[in-house]
Amino acid sequence: MRLEVNRLGKEFPKAKGGTIKVLDDITFNSSEEEVLGILGPSGCGKTTLLRIIAGLEKPSVGEVLLDGSRTDRSNPKMGMIFQEYSLLPWLTVAENVSLGLEIRKASEDERREKVERYLSLVGLQGVAESHPYELSGGMRQRVAVARALTMEPAILLMDEPFAALDPQTRGEIQESIIRLKEATGKTIILVTHSVEEAVFLADRLIILSAKPGRIRKIVPVGLRRPRDRASEEFVRLRMQVLNLLTSLHVESKADI
């Protein structure tokens, strides 16, 4: 699966007329099974970039190509994990997970088999008959991951999926994302505002500057897994990225 983002730009209309440019000339490729972290100061359009890749929004200029063809939201090769509240509260966990399969009109056997397989892959066998509101935030996000996986997407897009979780749960779910990537060999594109999370999870980091969002640097992480957050090279890389982000943040403030 080859993902190409070509000279992507996005402008939004302003309330008082005119437009505001949030993304400018974004170009990158991904052809390997990798975890790609997208980092940037607030207002750099990282979520917008992810939503354009998902097909939830249209770019003003440029294009996103998946194996050479343009993507749209109903492309089953893309799965998306949202920040929160993406599970349907009136359905049970199992019904939520099998939703995409039902829409695709998969057979009952296939649905049952896949719901079981992906729920156990994210470590949630026991809660199939529960409702989302009976689960913790971390469990809900894992259900959302299982639901996206049933569609067997080649690329999994994650929009700050752990932002609302407490630090401990966050650590656990980060570990499970690594296991997931190793078990399924998917490309994962992760938008986050946590440098530590990005350095821990990603193979490459795309660092955006703000107003408008431009690619400032693409940083290969190159740390072996399992990664030790306390190791010297981890800390050094984290500081390096943090410093870069701080300077970008100062820059974006200076523009105002």
Add this chain to the structure above:
Amino acid sequence: MKIAVPLALLVIWGVLSKIIDSSFILPSPLSVIYVLACPLENILGSGTLLDNALVSLQRVTLGFLAALVVAIPLGIGMGRYEIIYHLFDKAMAMLRPIPPLAWVPLSLAWLKIGMGSMLFIIALGAFFPILLNTIDGIRGVKNSWIEAVSMLGAGEYDLLTRVFLPGAAPTIWTGLRVGFGIAWMCVVAAEMMPGASTGLGYLIMYAYGWGQIQVVMAGMVVIGLIGLAIDLLFKSVEVKWFSWRRLDK
């Protein structure tokens, strides 16, 4: 505890009826209870209390269903699609303040005396609460639900049946509950229109003509009790089916 206020009202009513001492102004509670206790007795040749109540219930059900089959699809359309909303919004906002009773002359002119004109009045009463709540419910569906399900390959039809309808269902149900309550008020009013010869509304007016105020009040009590029972029915369904809305924060 729950029956303290109704019981107190009953006592005050009893005392007042003793003081006033005129069955034309305020009949005693006992005389009203006596009428209620014999629901199968033909009252002054206008049918039994039970038959008249059943006729009213049948009318309200038909009128309510007629309102529902128009209001829910229109509400979904107006809630989901801006074009449909702008097309109907102003017309609906203008028609809504007109009370159903103001339509009585026109409904008689258009639909003649009888079932048709009565159903028209009843349906009008139920229509707007159902419509407004359906629009509200559809608009209240979370964008994150819509986007998440569309990422699973859902088309517009899937979104309507799997996200919009179930997501809006609790609010639509509130609309149905309020709408039925108003329809039930309208049925009594419709049965007081010229030409009516059955129903609780008719019974009340007929008994009034004969000076049988205890029958008038018995009819009123039956209207209140049936309204209460139906509201409880709606509420119990709400608790059973839509508890997710309360629990999901």
